[in-house]
Amino acid sequence: MSTDTLLSFEESLEKFDPAMGLEVHVELNTNTKMFCGCPAVFGGEPNSQVCPTCLGLPGAMPVVNAKAVESAMRIGLALNCEIAEWCRFARKNYFYPDMPKNFQTSQYDEPIAFEGYLDVELEGGEIVRVEIERAHMEEDTGKSLHVGGATGRIHGADHSLVDYNRAGIPLIEIVTKPIMGSREKAPEVAKAYVAQLRELIVALGVSDARMDQGSIRADVNLSLAPVGTGSLGTRTETKNVNSLRSVERAVRYEMQRHAAILDGGGSILQETRHWHEDTGVTTSGRPKSDADDYRYFPEPDLVPVAPSREWVEELKGTLPELPREKRGRLQKEWGFSDLEMRDTVGAGALGLVEETIAAGASPQSARKWWLSELARRANDSGQEIADLGVTPADVAAVQALVDAGSLNDKLARQVFDGLIAGEGTPAEIVAARGLAIVSDDGALGAAVDKAIEANPDVADKIRDGKVAAAGALIGAVMKEMRGQADAGRVRELIIEKLT
């Protein structure tokens, strides 16, 4: 489908420096829409969540959702932005069938938040500061559904249907300044930025932050300039890149595509590009020039938004600890190595480990169970680790039994089997499955005697002072006791009996 010529990634870097600009749209999880009282929820029968205002009926008027303003300010503050003392909404005028008023109520030269940054941590631990130009409030559009034709795209369709349920859902658009100098790490920086912005949004609790459902959407602007010149080339804007992996791939693809064109003496057409998740390529969208004229002007139906400084301070107090800072603090508290910490975060188990420790388990034991045991099981069954049916409290309870000598690791694994199968609490499972360790000297002594009898040569070695040989006898006892013997006490009994 694509006939683009690509230069290899390495060759493109030999000749060009990439510059990126990322525009991320975050759909807020407010109860109601940006400018009316309709529910702002995902799904629903088409056109069931609409009213005169979000349908743009003649005469209807918008009213600003204060909760959305608050969320916008909290995002701005978390991104180290200035919060405007006074700002307005503006109309962005253009015709499109899924836009009820044929203008989008947005913000133009007076965004609610501006001049901030997000420090982004790369795989190797390197920190890259991404400068934020602005975060502004706007409303989402409706959704067009193209019916008929082979592709479901507008070309070749018999007709189109429009669902306005999404029209008017509050969006925050977060725009970076040009990200330059990241060179071969550009794709990784782009992905890490979107990933860590998403984490931040999750920590703030202002959005569902589901990229697969479009509640976070990224547009990737990319341009190349001859290496070392520090200038900015002509950019393309790849729209609606809807997974973290795709962000990385789209940057890489556009770098290689631009490089091939520029290297061949061609020039880049300033345009939007469509990202194709399945084939991993971009295709031409519509031409886009800086002269695109949206005839912005201040929205006359809305009064200016002028958040008091007291409100801003109050919101600063509600900011959660930022994810990266929190990771640093926890790593230190827990004494994890960088690798251990990265694995924990990478497995999506940070919160689970944190809660398990809070429930009483040691950091290393919490990490061990979640990462070595439960992560493997989740992986095997294709589930999210959090969806296994095992809670942090369960893991802490299992570890407490281990610490008390009632379980060993092998038995503990059987308890996890029971937990995943929904057999009850760890204590109930231990009781029901008869998993507790036997440390009663009577029962153990009989098993030890049996083992000595069955392995006279090993017993002789121990009698001769080769205490290290006790392992073989312990193994025999464990086998006899189906793993439920207290291995420490068994050793003591063997040595008592033979020396």
Add this chain to the structure above:
Amino acid sequence: MTDYLRASAADLVAALEAGETTSVALTELFLDRIEAVDSAVHAFLHVDREGALAQAAASDARRAAGAPASVLDGVPIAVKDVLATEGLPTTCGSKILEGWIPPYDATVVTRLKEAGLPILGKTNMDEFAMGSSTEHSAYGPTRNPWDLDRIPGGSGGGSAAAVAAFEAPLAIGTDTGGSIRQPGAVTGTVGVKPTYGGVSRYGLVAMANSLDQAGPVSRTVLDSALLHEVIGGHDPRDSTSIKEPVGALAEAARQGASGDLSGLRVGVIKELGGEGYQAGVEASFRESLDLLVSAGAELVEVSCPSFVHALAAYYLIMPSEASSNLAKFDAMRYGLRVVPDGDPSAEDVMRASRDAGFGDEVKRRIILGTYALSSGYYDAYYGQAQKVRTLISRDFEAAFEKADVLVSPTAPTTAFKLGEKLDDPLAMYLNDLATIPANLAGVPGISLPSGLASEDGLPAGFQVLAPALADDRLYRVGAALETLLEKKWGGPLLAQAPSLDTGPGGRVGRSAPVSRPPYSTTGEMA
């Protein structure tokens, strides 16, 4: 027996309270009058006989139970077709909205219904309120009851003519640059543009959001005050609506009617008079000033030097906002849809529908506004116009330091002939010279009849402007002047208007016999 047709709304209320008549009887009386004269006047685009009578019956039941919903409960009213009315057509005088029936009521309409005023129908207007003559209605012009060959003013010519022709005791208008006051002036009626934000704009199909304001149309100052109290006040659906309560406006009118204006400083705006103003209009204005002085007012001359730029600023801001407001009329969701031949795209349908659905004046303003907002021109046009607007507000502030109210003729001329200025947009725009500054600054204004111009015997209007939120001053001064003028005339000015008495067949015969009324009715629409 009282002539209820020509009585004021306040007198109708008194008759209802005294049990002398019923809301149903009054509503029928006005519906019959509409049927009799509206083929000649064409004040209405839609008449809702059934709905109005049902509302009237409900009103009578409330009154019989001793629980009227408001002081105006049972008094019928006409509503300009720019306000959304649930279940009744709302066309804004445009073909592009022909047949559109809103699923919701404008807040003003909700308040009228809650207050118990039966809604007779929807009145004619210039398309999307763009005009000063009602000739730009896609459904044909309204005619001035004083002279059926003349314009009733605009854009709210329908509301003013309906009240002047006794087709309704009250009406709602909207005023963006004078569309309530100028029709009031040329039809010998009263019209008030409240303080911007004083009456909710929710459901008012916007021409220019920062200028539009709905307000009362009536035959007396007190009636406007009573209606203003019903429709005014904060509305959470309109962010620009002001929080302050609407105030004791009827009380101010009653106080003013005593005729004592001692201590009141009346500022005469130097820039609104002289060249371009008809001699008879100015003479009538001067006579009214003399009456104010006789009532104890002190005249001061005030200068508002930026007012000379008001018209230019208005014709940038208004079309800019309008060009964006009217973008929603694209045939995708409601209204006229024209599908061109071939395999048209959505954009082709939009283009064809807008081309067929909008009239010339609307297209002119869309083009003007689109141009003024365009990148590279924005600062020079829209930006400059906003600066002028600030200067005009400052002129008002300075003038209101010297005077409690400001006054001028409402319109430079009396009603002109139909067709006279249709091909000369600039001449048409000049009609609003004296009314536009109030819209740009958001201050309230009233127009009331000041007499007949000597050269043509047609009504002239007297405008009173007050500081924002001081709408009560309009009513006090307006009622005082009205009392003095009516004493001089020996009755209301409208008593001197032609009777429009119905000829044979029960209709005013103008030209060819009319086989059906020029307005639609609810029965027809169903």
